[in-house]
Amino acid sequence: MLKEKLIKSGKVFIIGIAGDSGSGKTTFANGIKRMFGDDIVSHITLDDYHVYDREMRERLGITPLHPSANNLKLVETHLYLLKKGEKIKKPTYNHKTGTFGEWEDFESTPIVIVEGLHTLYDGIRDYIDFKIFVDPARYIKRLWKIKRDVEERGYDRDKVIREIIRREPDYKRYIDFQKIYADVVIKILPSSIQSTERIKYLVDSREEVYKVRLILKKTDIPLESVSLNIDISDLVKASERDFSIGFFSDYYYAEKASFIDIDGFLNVDIFKSLFDSLRKEIGDGEIKVESEYVNAIEFSKLLVCWKLVEVLKHSLRL
Incomplete structure (x- = not known):
């Protein structure tokens, strides 16, 4: 079977899933993970690589979609190490509190799914073996994001709506173009x-x-x-x-x-x-x-x- 061949090969195959916040990236990541099994698939979210917490982003007037709000060079380094089969220590981010948690150990598996806003961004996509871009219609994406952020993450509904509107220019500048490479x-x-x-x-x-x-x-x-x-x-x-x-x-x-x-x-x-x-x-x-x-x-x-x-x-x- 394919799973056995993957394990025996010693290779690390990286799947990249890019798209806007609330676009369904995690849904497709979980679908692939269920299909192949937790024993050979691990999952990284690039939200963990934010540079600023939520409060600081609001002070600076910057959105998470802006490349400078994320440590993309560290992402590149970590993907390079994971491709070599090495263990990394990565940051974590808590969406409910908008703050960072403790750094955690992460080990390579035969398949590593990387999902986030900048997964197919310049430099990062060079380490991706299979590239996916999730691109819902605008009103569907807005509906899903409001539902997720309010019901699952406990955010204030009016703030979520304002943030959606504020983020849209950055989506066009820094996220949307990535689908060219998918x-x-x-x-x-x-x-x-x-x-x-x-x-x-x-x-x-x-x-x-x-x-x-x-x-x-x-x-x-x-x-x-x-x-x-x-x-x-x-x-x-x-x-x-x-x-x-x-x-x-x-x-x-x-x-x-x-x-x-x-x-x-x-x-x-x-x-x-x-x-x-x-x-x-x-x-x-x-x-x-x-x-x-x-x-x-x-x-x-x-x-x-x-x-x-x-x-x-x-x-x-x-």
């Missing part, structure tokens, strides 16, 4: 299925329905065949939940790319071949789905993991 860009958009004229959504609009556009840059890495199983008879009988899948090819910032659109809820039987492929490479214990249907975000996690598996296999053959 191997996979995950765009999360409003669903095209959720029509206000349809009875189903008028009766029950509690479900969060999104459309995901995966942008995968073309590589020379050979990919194993994976098919989707769509039962036309179920569609005719209207027994399936609403979903759509689309594909086109185009250029993304001057590089050839595949664009895959996923919307709505997909029956797990549709992507059984994808499950089987991942189980074959990783192992049965790590691939789990709790329900009969998954939304576009969950399905996109599987596609990203499939692409990651193929990149890992190619890396181990080199």
